[in-house]
Amino acid sequence: HSEPEPAERRYRDLCRGGSGLHRQPHDAESARSAIRLPILIQEEAARGGRFSETPMEKREELYAGKAKSVYRTDNPERFVLVFRDDTSAFDGEKKEQLNRKGMVNNKFNAFIMEKLEAAGVPTHFEGLLSSTESLVKKLDMIPVECVVRNVSAGSLCSRLGVAEGQELNPPTYELFLKNDALHDPMVNESLAVSFGWAAADELEQMKSLTYRVNDVLKALFDEAGMLLVDYKLEFGRCEGKIVLGDEFSPDGCRIWDKETRKKMDKDRFRQGLGDVIETYEEVGRRLGIQFD
Ligand code: ADP
């Protein structure tokens, strides 16, 4: 009986409750959640998908952001992203813990990153490790957020005094400096180049990738009865390439029901509309994502 292929072996190990990630013994909760294999992991593994060839060890936390934490691994080129239940808005002024949010956003993000990668957008996503953890490529993050809008909403309306809900044709493209203390001020390519945040050719690639994401995701949401109103992307550098990083989830985009225009994204939290995570899950289910 010959030794199984690496993909098969990984799948077998996954079915035994392994995850490709050698856990610290105290990480019992994560280890337990890895045993209940999310369908995405099974499918990914069965496809011989993008799981690490070499087992990994989760090491120290490098950074705890407002919603996710970044951990080093024993591979200097890989990080673990942990999606927490913490939610914040208005530069951290409004904060809450929302049950299941970490799990929902982790699986949502995995699904979208897979779709984008398949459509030719290079992403940092390597694979799900557990219900709240993903393995990603370590990126040298560019501190500029790229926002595309198909419909007017949010800061665009307050800034320009325009009504919410106007179709924007062509879709607009804006850049914001990632800086909480300054409330993420709007910037442009010229400022980004002069201050050395990114090179002109990098900004060019970020723009074309952000629009490519729009082509892919607008159609995806449309087919599922939803309108992709706007979204924010973050990019980083990896081996000389511009790669999509961070996350794509209802936390960083606006999604409306196509018929009723019901808000199905983080505006439910910002505006106190209730059923925040239930609605994120509804968006996911319409797209075909299976949660626990
Ligand atoms: P914030 O920093 O805005 O509070 P999060 O809570 O989402 O946001 O924290 C996640 C952090 O991890 C962000 O600062 C993001 O830029 C960073 N990040 C995301 N993906 C990667 C990656 N692949 N490599 C390095 N850093 C990343």
Ligand code: UDP
């Ligand atoms: N966004 C984000 N993080 C930010 C700022 C914006 O994810 O720090 C997202 C936001 O959820 C929306 C889009 O980017 O989908 C455009 O946001 P906008 O400029 O309207 O600002 P906001 O209304 O969120 O203050």
